[in-house]
Amino acid sequence: MGEVDIAIEEVKKLISQNIIRDSILEKSTNFEGYQDIYYQTNENITDYLSLIDIANKENALCVAGSGDQAFSLIYKGINEIDLFDVNKFTEYFIFGLKKAMILKYSYDEYINTLNKLIIQMTNPSEINEIIFDLLSYMDEPYKIFWQAILEYNWKLQKELNIYTNFMYGLNVNAGLKIISNFCPFLTSEVDYNSLKNKLSTVNMQFKYCNAINLPDVFNKNYDLILLSNILDYAYIYWGYNWKIQNLNNYIANLLKMLNNNGIIFLHYIFYASKPFHQSDFFTPYLDYNYELANLKNKHQIILIRK
Numbered sequence: 285m286g287e288v289d290i291a292i293e294e295v296k297k298l299i300s301q302n303i304i305r306d307s308i309l310e311k312s313t314n315f316e317g318y319q320d321i322y323y324q325t326n327e328n329i330t331d332y333l334s335l336i337d338i339a340n341k342e343n344a345l346c347v348a349g350s351g352d353q354a355f356s357l358i359y360k361g362i363n364e365i366d367l368f369d370v371n372k373f374t375e376y377f378i379f380g381l382k383k384a385m386i387l388k389y390s391y392d393e394y395i396n397t398l399n400k401l402i403i404q405m406t407n408p409s410e411i412n413e414i415i416f417d418l419l420s421y422m423d424e425p426y427k428i429f430w431q432a433i434l435e436y437n438w439k440l441q442k443e444l445n446i447y448t449n450f451m452y453g454l455n456v457n458a459g460l461k462i463i464s465n466f467c468p469f470l471t472s473e474v475d476y477n478s479l480k481n482k483l484s485t486v487n488m489q490f491k492y493c494n495a496i497n498l499p500d501v502f503n504k505n506y507d508l509i510l511l512s513n514i515l516d517y518a519y520i521y522w523g524y525n526w527k528i529q530n531l532n533n534y535i536a537n538l539l540k541m542l543n544n545n546g547i548i549f550l551h552y553i554f555y556a557s558k559p560f561h562q563s564d565f566f567t568p569y570l571d572y573n574y575e576l577a578n579l580k581n582k583h584q585i586i587l588i589r590k
């Protein structure tokens with residue numbers, strides 16, 4: 285079976301599991317393979333990208349996630365972006381659905397339609413129409429993928445009488461409406477159109493990769509590296525009692541991937557998150573000069589500059 289066929293079967297499985305699951309609250313934090321996705325960022329990307337001078341930056345290595353980090357970088361003028369994620373569904377969501385939405389829709393249509401995908405009560409036939417109308421804006425593998433998912437949804441409705449918005453269940457932050465001020469390209473219609481214009485000329489690639497293996501998988505140097513809050517889950521790879529040395533070694537290897545004057549957005553901190561989950565992590569012990577910047581809503585970000 286080819287990659288796209290595998291993706292189709294795995295996402296169909298996700299959809300059927302979501303339909304029989306009693307409550308979305310039962311979902312576990314598992315990012316590996318094909319998993320539910322973030323339809324939008326929960327980070328204030330607008331705030332943290334305004335901390336740096338991006339004018340002289342050209343390329344970036346960036347978590348895939350919802351795609352909002354990458355689309356924000358494109359809006360800011362970065363035209364070469366390598367995306368990584370352990371969740372392979374992110375590729376089909378970002379390069380298929382979300383990119384097609386930006387290419388097709390006006391600013392208001394984009395926000396309204398993304399909200400429709402997110403809301404549980406949206407009529408499944410309307411979801412079918414939305415995705416069907418986006419197919420012609422997608423490149424071949426993504427078109428094949430979403431076409432197959434559409435057919436599957438059609439079958440669920442017609443043959444099995446399951447009348448539910450399957451897109452609702454595939455969203456990690458189900459029900460959370462679009463927070464437009466978190467993404468610089470959603471600040472206004474002008475900003476959104478600027479991203480739309482840049483989108484067709486940008487060079488954006490996706491590779492399945494765990495953040496801890498970035499230096500092994502990407503053999504390039506970057507001006508920017510964006511890691512989101514992935515280090516919150518470092519305990520999965522380094523164990524619950526991981527040592528600060530793990531982090532220092534990790535940063536040392538990332539710095540080797542960074543161009544001079546490059547910047548690593550090392551870790552996004554949510555006000556309620558226990559930094560780096562049960563670790564001995566405490567920033568003053570870092571071997572490297574870092575900046576801890578305060579963002580709105582008690583969010584923070586840790587940056588390292590080379």
Ligand SMILES: C[S@@+](CC[C@H](N)C(=O)[O-])C[C@H]1O[C@@H](n2cnc3c(N)ncnc32)[C@H](O)[C@@H]1O
Pocket residue numbers: 315316322324325326327347348349350368369370371374493494495496512513514517552
């Ligand atoms: C950390 S999550 C949280 C959402 C994030 N705050 C945002 O705004 O997008 C973002 C993405 O990181 C991915 N991820 C989590 N741990 C990872 C790891 N160790 N390596 C690569 N990607 C990872 C998830 O699959 C998800 O798509």
